[in-house]
Amino acid sequence: DQYQLLGADMDFDMMISNDMNLGIDIMVEGGGEQLNIDFDTGIEFSYSIGSDAEWRLGAPSPIYVEAAANDNTDWDCIDDPSDVGVYGEGGEVEVEDLCGMLDGTYIGSADYNVYLSGLPMEEFGFDEGQFDISISDELTNEGDYEGEANMEDVNFNMRSDETLEVDLGDGTVIDATPCDTCPPGNPVMFIMMGNVITHASQSFGEAVAEDFEAELEDSFADIFENIFGVGGDEDDHYHDDDMVMCDSGEMIYEWQMNNGNEDCSDGSDEMDFYLRGQMNEDWESGDYYYGFGQHMDIDVFGFETSPTIMCEYDGMYQELTIDNANDGWDDCDDGSDEFANTQTTTYTCHDGMDISFELVNDGSSDCADGSDEPADNEGKWFMCENYDQIPWQYVNDGVANCEDGGDEYDENDGQTFYCADYTNSISFELLNDGTVDCPDGSDEGEAIFFMMDAYINDGDGNALMATQDLMVCAKWGCDITVDDERSDQWTTYTSEVMAPSTYGGMEMCSGGHISEADGTLLVEATEICSSHYMGPEVWGTHVYLEEDNQLRVVAEAGYGEYDDVTMSWQLMDVTDGANTMVTTGFEEWADESTLYSEEIVDVSGPGEYCLEVHLTQAGQSEPFDSQSECIEFEEAREPSDELMTIGEALAESGLGDVLQAFGENIGATFEDVAENEVPEFPYVDGMWAPLWSDEQATIVGVGLYAWDEDENGYVIAGPTTTGYSEDRPMTFASIRYITGAPAQAAQQEMADFSDLEDIVDVEDHDLGELSQVLEDAGADTSDLGFPDNTETGDDNTAEEVDEPETAEEAAEDSGLLPFVSPLTVIALIGLAAVAGNRRTENE
Structure with missing residues (x-):
């Protein structure tokens, strides 16, 4: 039981940063002219997340015990406590656990900077610096999180056929088993770390997403304004002023309030009862009449809920209201809703009483609680x-x-x-005298209905329509019929008050209330105002620069069949406030459902031009819909004389032939190196081996092993291992395996590395030739950390400077986890790939 896993605590910090930049500083000469280019661009990004987390499983887990005892162990999460256990045999098992919850606190920050500067745009006719770009921001947040622990695809694959004896570094030799699928450390630690990163980063991301999006939009808007003279939000129809907050804290557009759809996740954007004024068309006459659409939550009516039965319906197991039982129609896929099909013989009432299924929905209550009959929300x-x-x-x-x-x-x-x-x-x-005279009581009763009063005013408070005593019920034939089986619903009503036949928009404000049949107020609708539009609309107004001093103007409108509408347009020259007519035109609406006009118009020259499009109804002097669009264009920008002169000189210089010859020479050089200078790789198989100790129930080290064609084994990186030589036939990387405290000290020292000699042993690697080649090419190597290669003669020696102690030299103690220098990463990945490929072939 001492190896049962109960959970884990973690104090975690992570920082990722990446800086990429490109600088070009060149001078181009040609034809006696010079062009200097000092161009810089780059991306700088950093992200840090810290978390203090706690994870507790739903029950103690035997994962450590099973991983040590079997060749292959899968670890999965389940929801049902009855399924917890270990399944499988023969070295292949699956551990099913209640993985529990992970909760903690986080503090995160992210900053970025994207920049571009130095393009010589003035040589192309633009303003200096017009295309310079800089986008940067820093986002921070802290908070709490909670989520389910995820163990997806966790696997312990032990190589029991390759049990190793390894020296931990302090002289202690223990047995260890390579684990193909384990990370280079305690697997549970890595699993929890992955969960912490996921939950903490997700919480941080959700918290700063809106700020990040808003900052990015503002930055790009500024860039477009700077480069093209156009604001990034000119085409936006909705702005922050149009937003409202839900009770849940979400933001939605104001027009989404009370529109019949729940746009807030908590439904707080929809009132239980409201009216919206409408103008509804009579399809026979074509006339329009005032009316309204209404949203109501029928829970206010107190309707009863019908009993239900469960069965497979349309391939899904779901509820059917009891009025579908014994109705002569098979609603359930297996016909179990009909007694005649003999699939169902007994019905259990809600109070536990059993009756024959034949008595269900027969119009008479046979259950004492009446649960064998549909709810009656209509009355008599x-x-x-x-x-x-x-x-x-x-x-x-x-x-x-x-x-x-x-x-x-x-x-x-x-x-x-x-x-x-x-x-x-x-x-x-x-009848209806309060005394039952018929044996069946059918001479007395009450209908279930409600009364509604409603009104519509224009935006100035003038009455457009008012109606009283509209009957609302769950029965067809009422003024407004509601569905007693749906909670939220949208219904409509059309009055007999004719609406005006003029086109365009108008504001309508609606309100009202619903009362019981005896006049007791049930619910009141707060007055809501909304715009209503009738008639065709201008769909598009477009102006394009076609050629020099030519504009393409486009006007379009729709939709519907009208015989009393004219579309007119005019192009105005508004340069410097001139407001001069350039051209005009019109088109009558005829048989088509849309109107479209397109023309090429000659203009006097660069400037600002605006196209206005209007729709006017016959008999009216003012348009009922209008749209406009403006365009401003300048003289075509020309490259500078200096740039043209240099371009012509380069075209005549034969530079292309020089570059082609250079490319061919580079290709030949690489082919020669590949054929003559690449040494033969001596290893034919390899193994990446996180080392699992049954005794300590964790990973105690990491080894990288390889074999030659004679099956001799070598330790490429890792602890001293019995049966494996450290005298390698090929050393492609200088690797020293250190553990414990020395590894931690080396890691801390690495964080302060800034020069080349900090990470490269210059005594083992001759960098003088590389330095000389770079200097011959004109590169400044003074900041690269190359050793001083100046020759001082036989009788003089350079002053010796004490080299700082390297991480490898500082390694004296032993511990559990290894430290590997970053310079070995590429070589190790290559050998691991060979090992993985070879193992796949063997399998």
């Missing part, structure tokens, strides 16, 4: 002679509600009412 209604239906409460109330007055008792008529069983009849006078 009276049908008039013309088939209109009125609430039962209106019968014999002293007011004729049926067209023929048939809902009121007439003593001269001798009306008779037949009870629902059609075997008994009573005088119509006894």
